[in-house]
Amino acid sequence: MTATLHQFERNFEDAPRAAAKTGRKPLISLKGVGLSFGSHEVLQDINVDIGEGEFVCVIGPSGCGKTTLLRILSGLIQASRGTVSYRGKAQTEPASDIAIVFQDYANALLPWRTASQNISLALEAAATPRAERKDRIAHLLEKVGLSKHADKYPSEMSGGMQQRLQIARCLAQNPSVILMDEPFGALDAMTRQKLQDEILAIVSESNVTAFFVTHDLEEAIYLADRVIALEPNPGRIAELIDVPLARPRNQLTTREEPEFLALRRKLFDFVLRYE
Amino acid sequence: MMRPINLLWLAASFLVTLALLALWQWIANHGYVSKVFLPGPDRAFAALTRDYSSGKLFTEVGQTVLRMALGWLVASAIGIGLGAAIGISPFARTWIAPTFEFIRPLPASAIAPVAIVFLGMTDNMILLLIAFGSVWPMLLTTIHGFSNVHPRLDEVARVLRLNRFERVYKIALPAAMPDILGGLRLGLTIALILAVVGEMITVQGGLGSRILLAARGFRAPDIFAGVIMLGLIGLATNVALTALERRLLRWQPAPAT
Numbered sequence: 001m002t003a004t005l006h007q008f009e010r011n012f013e014d015a016p017r018a019a020a021k022t023g024r025k026p027l028i029s030l031k032g033v034g035l036s037f038g039s040h041e042v043l044q045d046i047n048v049d050i051g052e053g054e055f056v057c058v059i060g061p062s063g064c065g066k067t068t069l070l071r072i073l074s075g076l077i078q079a080s081r082g083t084v085s086y087r088g089k090a091q092t093e094p095a096s097d098i099a100i101v102f103q104d105y106a107n108a109l110l111p112w113r114t115a116s117q118n119i120s121l122a123l124e125a126a127a128t129p130r131a132e133r134k135d136r137i138a139h140l141l142e143k144v145g146l147s148k149h150a151d152k153y154p155s156e157m158s159g160g161m162q163q164r165l166q167i168a169r170c171l172a173q174n175p176s177v178i179l180m181d182e183p184f185g186a187l188d189a190m191t192r193q194k195l196q197d198e199i200l201a202i203v204s205e206s207n208v209t210a211f212f213v214t215h216d217l218e219e220a221i222y223l224a225d226r227v228i229a230l231e232p233n234p235g236r237i238a239e240l241i242d243v244p245l246a247r248p249r250n251q252l253t254t255r256e257e258p259e260f261l262a263l264r265r266k267l268f269d270f271v272l273r274y275e
Numbered sequence: 276m277m278r279p280i281n282l283l284w285l286a287a288s289f290l291v292t293l294a295l296l297a298l299w300q301w302i303a304n305h306g307y308v309s310k311v312f313l314p315g316p317d318r319a320f321a322a323l324t325r326d327y328s329s330g331k332l333f334t335e336v337g338q339t340v341l342r343m344a345l346g347w348l349v350a351s352a353i354g355i356g357l358g359a360a361i362g363i364s365p366f367a368r369t370w371i372a373p374t375f376e377f378i379r380p381l382p383a384s385a386i387a388p389v390a391i392v393f394l395g396m397t398d399n400m401i402l403l404l405i406a407f408g409s410v411w412p413m414l415l416t417t418i419h420g421f422s423n424v425h426p427r428l429d430e431v432a433r434v435l436r437l438n439r440f441e442r443v444y445k446i447a448l449p450a451a452m453p454d455i456l457g458g459l460r461l462g463l464t465i466a467l468i469l470a471v472v473g474e475m476i477t478v479q480g481g482l483g484s485r486i487l488l489a490a491r492g493f494r495a496p497d498i499f500a501g502v503i504m505l506g507l508i509g510l511a512t513n514v515a516l517t518a519l520e521r522r523l524l525r526w527q528p529a530p531a532t
Contacts (some may be wrong), residue, residue: 003480003516074434076430076434092435093433094434094436096435096436099434100430100432101435102427102430102431104427107425107427107428108427108428108430108431110428110445110449111526111527112447112449112450112452112524112526113526114526121434121435121445124441124445125435125436125437126435153526155526155527155528156528173435
């Protein structure tokens with residue numbers, strides 16, 4: 001990934017925002033959020049504030065409502081109780097600057113469009129002038145390392161490449177928030193580690209806020225500033241865990257730090273309670 | 276782009292055709308079937324070349340192809356338009372689809388008398404017959420295609436805040452395209468059948484009336500010449516549609532051979 005002047009300028013501009021990170025001015029705020037389907041309670045009394053530029057991971061045993069929580073944040077579904085606010089306003093429908101990376105990239109990409117054309121969809125949706133699209137697409141393809149595959153159809157790409165493409169399409173939205181629903185769950189271990197580092201680089205470059213659902217506990221610790229641990233039946237917050245590991249993180253050294261190992265033990269013990 | 280293995284298959288199927296022609300000639304030459312009913316391929320081709328040089332062949336083929344094409348186009352427009360409208364609306368699917376299931380199994384030739392009552396023995400009657408018969412596969416496959424867009428694509432469209440028109444034009448239509456093309460192909464086969472049926476009823480030109488008249492006059496070579504031309508029309512239109520399909524669906528992974 002090459003650091004262009006453009007990115008440098010953005011980082012520079014974002015410096016005050018990054019400073020606000022420690023102050024954690026809430027960008028997204030959930031108060032008493034609950035969701036029921038009929039008499040079945042899926043989520044109960046979720047209270048959490050997410051700060052601008054923060055990287056939040058959500059873990060928990062299956063059936064604890066991780067994905068449902070992400071969908072509520074996206075505005076795709078509405079909470080039955082409580083309030084979800086984004087930039088101080090109630091979140092009732094998808095916002096143009098909130099992007100979602102779905103786990104099933106094969107279904108989320110348009111198979112009849114090439115890599116470039118898939119990215120173009122987001123630009124078309126945002127009514128980006130045709131003349132600007134080409135450069136934006138080339139820039140985004142380069143950012144996710146797909147420059148050589150611009151004219152390939154998704155069916156001609158590997159799983160890792162398809163997920164990179166979906167991430168590029170999300171970045172084309174110029175998002176303030178990226179919601180990721182187990183994005184690397186279907187990928188092999190090596191590809192997953194590479195993409196973890198790429199997503200960390202992208203997030204720190206553009207100071208987006210990340211909300212990342214995963215069942216991989218180590219992945220959660222490796223990526224997050226804060227981990228939300230959900231417990232099931234009904235899904236509710238068991239614990240909010242700060243991750244004080246230094247950035248930038250490193251696949252070898254970070255994972256060997258005593259702090260990392262202690263958090264790993266803590267989260268494993270937590271999940272094991274529900275096995 | 277043809278691979279050697281495909282060329283081999285093509286050559287093999289060509290040989291089979293030649294062998295069948297030879298068998299046909301052999302049966303005809305030895306008089307196993309009366310010459311009145313079964314002319315050899317030599318006499319059938321002689322009838323073809325005779326009509327070819329007199330120009331009659333072009334006129335007849337042209338009439339039949341034109342009727343088939345017009346009827347098919349009308350059916351396509353109605354089938355795809357109506358199918359899309361019904362496919363994207365769960366409300367319409369619930370209320371209208373059962374009615375279609377009732378009308379669809381009606382044999383199209385059964386409505387010929389109804390069409391004759393309203394339109395007489397005219398070209399429009401044939402068009403109505405073709406359009407009615409061939410609209411069903413297109414309508415049903417289009418409904419199926421539009422109503423089976425993967426829910427994830429729907430969510431992508433919502434997250435990107437595409438408007439209704441964009442959702443149909445950029446997401447649903449291309450997603451339904453494989454189904455629609457399947458319907459177009461089925462519809463085309465039916466259109467050719469009904470063009471011939473229609474022409475046999477009205478007897479106003481075209482290969483259908485030619486075959487009917489030849490049969491009444493015991494001109495067996497002319498019957499077979501007409502049948503051969505119909506076969507060729509079917510083959511040519513199928514090849515054309517396959518080419519269109521390849522082009523529109525080139526994003527689909529190549530089927531494993």
